[in-house]
Amino acid sequence: MTTSSSGDPSTAEAAEHNGNIMASSSTFSNGRAHFDYLTKEENERLRKMFARAIHQTAMPFKAFEHHTWQQFFHALHGAFHIPSTEMIGGDLLRLEYTNIMAEVVRNLKQFVMICLTLDGAINVQGKQIINLMACGPMAFFLEHFSMELRRESAENLYEKLIDSKRRLLLTIRELALGFVSHVVSSDAGDGDANPQQVATMNEHFVGAPMFTFYSDSPSVMIKLRRLCIQDTEFLFAFGCSPHVLHNLCMDLVKEFPVVKLIVKQIVFLVKSVCKIHLIQQLFDKICKEKYGITLVFSYSRKRVGERSETPPSA
Amino acid sequence: MCQLPTEIMSNDLDVDLPNDLKDLILTASFWKGVAAVEVLLSVVYSCLSYLEGDESTFSSVYTCFLAVAHHFRTLPPDVRAALDLSNADVDKMHTLVCHCLKTIFLPTHALAFRTDPLFDDLRDNLAKLHMDAFLNLGDLTILQECKKAIKRMVAIDILLNRLMQSEFGLYTIRVEDNDDDFADIFSMPQHMWALADDSVYSHLKKPLLAIHKMPTGASAGERNHKSANRVHSRNRS
DSSP: OOOOOOSOHHHHHHHHHHHHHHHHHHHHHHHHHHHOOOOHHHHHHHHHHHHHHHHHTTOOTTTTOSHHHHHHHHHHOTTOOOOOHHHHHTHHHHHHHHHHHHHHHHHHHHOSEEEEEEEEEEOTTSOEEEEEEEESSSEEEEEEEOOOGGGOOHHHHHHHHHHHHHHHHHHHSOBOTTEEOHHHHHHHSOTTTSOOEEOOSGGGBTTOOEEEEEEOOSHHHHHHHHHHTTSSSOSEEEEOHHHHHHHHHHHHHHHOHHHHHHHHHHHHHHHHHHHSHHHHHHHHHHHHHHHSOOOOOOOOOOSSSOOOSOOOOO | OOHHHHHHHHSOOSSOOOHHHHHHHHOHHHHHHHHHHHHHHHHHHHHHHHHTSSSOOTTHHHHHHHHHHHHHHTOOHHHHHHTTOOHHHHHHHHHHHHHHHHTTOOHHHHHHHHTOGGGHHHHHHHHHHSOGGGGOOSSSOHHHHHHHHHHHHHTTOHHHHHHHHHHHHHHHTOOOSTTOTTOOTTSOHHHHHHTSOHHHHTTTHHHHHHHHTOOSSSHHHHHHHHHTTOOOOSSOO
16 A cells, blocks of 8 residues: 555656645645535534444454545545544444344334244354344344353253343333333332332233244253243244254264265365365366366365265366 | 266376375265265255255245155165165155154144145145155144144134134135135245235234244354354354
8 A cells, every 4th residue: 555665667656646646635635624614413424424334344443544544535525534443443333233223123123923043152262152133034133142151051041031032022012001121110119019010921012922932952952942932931942954954964974884984985085185285276177177167175064054065076 | 977087087197196095086986976975965955055044934844854855765776776775774764854853843843834835736746656644754744733833822722722723724625726815826925824815814814924934943143153253163163
């Protein structure tokens, strides 16, 4: 991005050329700074739009901090200043999150059936994270939480799930007559005098949607599914079908010796090709020559997003 | 596919392959096996990629398992020979499919499958090809499972149960003509049920509308982890 002066005449010319542009733009923008005017509201609106674009496209917060970008924006409009990184990652991020969640709630209000899904993952740093989604059938992200593996029992997860569900119901449905939300009952202090009850179940809300639950199939989740359908909180609790089909593939490999042998050989072949760079290059070349395509030659044990353990055959 | 490795290896390669890799590549029976395994798993991974997608319908869960079971029963003879599969092995595969389904199965799956008009012909054809019992991947027959699902939905309301069961009965014996609410099988089942006749299916309509809107799995959560760049580890994915 930066131009440095060097002995090379072409580079020098380019630098001069760039310098001219910068000079003219800076003169232009300097002038603009005196004439351009934005009201506080307009400036605020532009900053929000700017932050929204950054968050929606998952750009680094300091992407525009470089002075060339600042010059560009200054030339575009003398009174507009890019919000600082702290602002983008702080207040404007919180605002964007609130807006998006409001949109999610607006959508969820229309759903006649809400299916909650829980799914856990561990990143390379060993930090575990569980996300909670609401589908109907379009999926919306609700929240994520982490739970120590030692504490990750079906009962604890169930507690979390029920709590999230209750909070969701409070935002998308009206309370039925005679019921109050948690906040009102605890803050009012006149709970004893008032016969109103804290809303906890589906029946305590007006026209609550049908709730179901989906999870993958480790034993803790199977137990959680059983807990879910014990009372009326969830009508049905299902296991994830793609996970089960993946397990079927694993069972086929395990149960049938010939299939097992062939898959083992395929895995050996894939690993051998991937291990030696020259052979991988050769494989790519042959694919290009024979079929005119580039194939990704990979082996993975991932459960979702993988078609099978069979690699594309050469 | 079996001739290609030999053809490639006969050319002058400027890379030295390790001996065991070279031997494996030149073994014709290995490539026959690879082709057979590809055929064996093709339907499974077609179903898998469909079910983990965004537009899969809840009724297709049961259908996919039926399709896989049908595929295992009708494997071409050369594939069966290459994989050394006897009739007993094919029966075992069928048992495996049923077992896998049972780990996630609820009567609701059968109800969604039975009330999606798209699969009416498939059901008839499969029953003709195999036996009627082939369709029952759960413990009970499909109709029994449907009744169980309806019972679960109405909880203790006996009258509502009776009304819904009779509406379900009406649906199963409906006459398929052009005026039928369910004639346009290319619509999503939830849309067809949303347009169903209120005077006939007044009690069944709402719950079925909700059931057909259910997703097929928890893959949305997995996708969310992926899009948030949470790297999968060997412990959990």
